[in-house]
Amino acid sequence: MNEHVYEITRVENEAWIRMLGVGVRVVIMRAGTFVDLQKQIEAIHGGDASALFYEAGIRAGRESTKVLLEEWEERGMEFLKKWGEFYQSAGVGWFKIEDININFEKEYGYIRVKQSFIAEGYGNSNQPVCHFLCGFFSGVLQEVLEEKLTCEEVKCIAKGDQYCEFKLRKY
Amino acid sequence: MFNELFGPSIRLLVLDLFLENPESLMNLREIARRVNKNPGSVSRVMPRLVKEGFLEQHKVGKVIYAYRLNTENELVKLLIDFREKLLQLYKSKAENLQCHVRW
Numbered sequence: 001m002n003e004h005v006y007e008i009t010r011v012e013n014e015a016w017i018r019m020l021g022v023g024v025r026v027v028i029m030r031a032g033t034f035v036d037l038q039k040q041i042e043a044i045h046g047g048d049a050s051a052l053f054y055e056a057g058i059r060a061g062r063e064s065t066k067v068l069l070e071e072w073e074e075r076g077m078e079f080l081k082k083w084g085e086f087y088q089s090a091g092v093g094w095f096k097i098e099d100i101n102i103n104f105e106k107e108y109g110y111i112r113v114k115q116s117f118i119a120e121g122y123g124n125s126n127q128p129v130c131h132f133l134c135g136f137f138s139g140v141l142q143e144v145l146e147e148k149l150t151c152e153e154v155k156c157i158a159k160g161d162q163y164c165e166f167k168l169r170k171y
Numbered sequence: 172m173f174n175e176l177f178g179p180s181i182r183l184l185v186l187d188l189f190l191e192n193p194e195s196l197m198n199l200r201e202i203a204r205r206v207n208k209n210p211g212s213v214s215r216v217m218p219r220l221v222k223e224g225f226l227e228q229h230k231v232g233k234v235i236y237a238y239r240l241n242t243e244n245e246l247v248k249l250l251i252d253f254r255e256k257l258l259q260l261y262k263s264k265a266e267n268l269q270c271h272v273r274w
Contacts, residue, residue: 051215
C-alpha cells in the first residue's frame, strides 16, 4: 500500500486537513465520539436509529467510493483489495478486513472484519451494532459492482462473536 | 401523510404505505421499492411495526416474510379514521385556497 495515501497535510489559513492521496478534507474524531453519537440517537429514536445509521452509511460508502474510484483508477476485486488496505486498522483505522467473498454468479457475498471501531467501542450488546458500517459496505459495493445491494450484519464483536460479518445480497 | 406530519422517519413511510394500501400483502423488497429505500433500512423498522401490532407478518417462503396492515387492531382502525379526516381537511383547505385565488 502506498503510504502517501495516508499522509495528511495542513493548509495555511485553513482549518482543514487533507488526505493527500485522495485530496479530500478529513476530520479526526475519537472513535468513542461516534459511538456516543450513535448511543444518543438510539436513546431518542430507539430501534429506528439503526435504519438512520444504515442509510447514512450507504451514502458515505457511495460518496467516498466515487472519490476513490476516480483517484485510484482500479476496478472490481483489485479496487476492493486496495480499498480494504486503505480502511484497515493501519490505514484510516475503521476496521481490519479478514475476508471478502463476493460471488458474482450466486449474487451474494460477505465481508468479515475485525477491530470495527464501532463494535469495539460500543460495549456488550445482544444485537449487532455496526449499522453505519453495514450501510457503508452496501454503499461501497453498490458503486464498485454497479448493482443494487442490501447488507445485514450477522455477526458482531459487540455480541461476543470473533469478528463482525456482513452479508450482502442483490435486490 | 404521517411521515410528512410527524417525520421524516422510515417507520412512518412504511406505515403510510400500508395505510394507503390496507389490503396489500407486500414482502420486504416490494416495500423497499415503493418507499424508495434500501431493503436493509426497511428491514430494521419492520420488527417494531409488527411488535406494536400495526402490521401482520406472514411467512411466505423459507426465509421470506410478507406483511399486511393489521386492520383488526383498534389503533390501526383509529389511524385509518384519522387519515381519512386529515385527507378531508386537506381537500377542503385546498378548495378554499382555490376559491380565494379565483376571487
